[in-house]
Amino acid sequence: MALRTSKRFFIAAVAALFAPPAAAQQPPYPSKSIRMIASQAPGGGIDTLCRIVAPKLSEAFGQTVIVENRAGANGSLAAEVTAKSPPDGYTIMLGAVGNLGTNVIYYKKLEYDPVRDLAPITPAILSASVLVVHPSVPARSVKELITLARKQPNALAYGTSGTGGAGHLAGALFRSMTKTQLLHVPYKGGAPAMIDLVAGQTQLGFASPPSSAVFIRDGRLRALAVTTDRRSRIFPDLPTIAEAGVPGYKSHSWYGFVATGKTPQPVVSRLNQEIVRILNAPDVTAAVQAQGFEVWTMTPDAFGAFIKSEVEKWTRINREIGLNEN
Numbered sequence: 001m002a003l004r005t006s007k008r009f010f011i012a013a014v015a016a017l018f019a020p021p022a023a024a025q026q027p028p029y030p031s032k033s034i035r036m037i038a039s040q041a042p043g044g045g046i047d048t049l050c051r052i053v054a055p056k057l058s059e060a061f062g063q064t065v066i067v068e069n070r071a072g073a074n075g076s077l078a079a080e081v082t083a084k085s086p087p088d089g090y091t092i093m094l095g096a097v098g099n100l101g102t103n104v105i106y107y108k109k110l111e112y113d114p115v116r117d118l119a120p121i122t123p124a125i126l127s128a129s130v131l132v133v134h135p136s137v138p139a140r141s142v143k144e145l146i147t148l149a150r151k152q153p154n155a156l157a158y159g160t161s162g163t164g165g166a167g168h169l170a171g172a173l174f175r176s177m178t179k180t181q182l183l184h185v186p187y188k189g190g191a192p193a194m195i196d197l198v199a200g201q202t203q204l205g206f207a208s209p210p211s212s213a214v215f216i217r218d219g220r221l222r223a224l225a226v227t228t229d230r231r232s233r234i235f236p237d238l239p240t241i242a243e244a245g246v247p248g249y250k251s252h253s254w255y256g257f258v259a260t261g262k263t264p265q266p267v268v269s270r271l272n273q274e275i276v277r278i279l280n281a282p283d284v285t286a287a288v289q290a291q292g293f294e295v296w297t298m299t300p301d302a303f304g305a306f307i308k309s310e311v312e313k314w315t316r317i318n319r320e321i322g323l324n325e326n
Contacts, residue, residue: 041189075099209292
């Protein structure tokens with residue numbers, strides 16, 4: 001018996017000797033650079049927010065955080081890259097209502113599932129869109145725009161950051177509730193859509209405050225209303241679309257950080273802790289508000305439930321008004 005016991009101890013000791021140390025198997029997170037994917041083109045709201053958060057996160061982690069723009073397919077390309085990356089927390093994405101909530105409606109062969117294949121970290125901002133028109137459009141109110149659009153079906157075009165994005169959803173809801181026919185022109189990002197609107201290639205848009213504010217101030221665009229059910233802090237004199245003649249209208253945009261699905265919970269929690277702290281820091285909150293956004297954060301579990309509810313909501317609305325046909 002003693003001989004057998006000694007033999008077992010000897011085998012265990014040899015196994016322990018040759019086993020790699022636990023620290024070598026799982027180095028503390030993060031131990032290398034992190035890729036932060038901005039799911040829109042440079043110059044848009046998502047890109048702007050990434051470039052506010054990335055250096056702060058780099059400082060907190062002591063590792064480089066590299067912003068990488070992946071525009072296209074309303075953020076689906078960025079979400080697919082994120083979903084197919086190793087689930088280790090070294091690839092995160094700032095997405096939006098499109099690639100995290102509505103692309104399941106528009107793309108029959110979507111290469112990722114926003115609920116199953118992405119790990120929610122935290123939402124980042126909640127924002128109104130601004131209904132703006134080119135100065136050549138003879139409408140100075142929402143009611144006048146509705147009258148003009150009804151007289152000229154499909155003569156007025158609105159550009160958006162892509163099919164299924166916040167601008168498209170706001171426009172589709174506007175069309176449905178006002179019984180107007182507007183021509184939807186999807187772009188690969190909010191910045192190119194704004195360039196064509198300012199140039200007069202399109203006539204109106206449902207734009208983010210960061211991308212439209214400077215053009216509103218210098219008179220190159222005319223703002224008519226905001227899309228949320230409350231007035232915007234950055235545009236307090238603008239009525240809501242509901243106030244301006246479309247009772248019950250409400251649409252907003254939001255951005256949120258996600259990682260690859262099945263990323264370990266301690267890593268997701270660490271990312272949540274640091275990103276929430278950064279977003280709620282006074283200097284970052286002020287910078288975000290200067291861009292026309294409002295900081296909006298929550299736990300990973302709560303954000304996951306919200307994403308699921310958005311997918312369900314817009315799927316229901318699609319059945320009601322045919323979003324994927326507009």
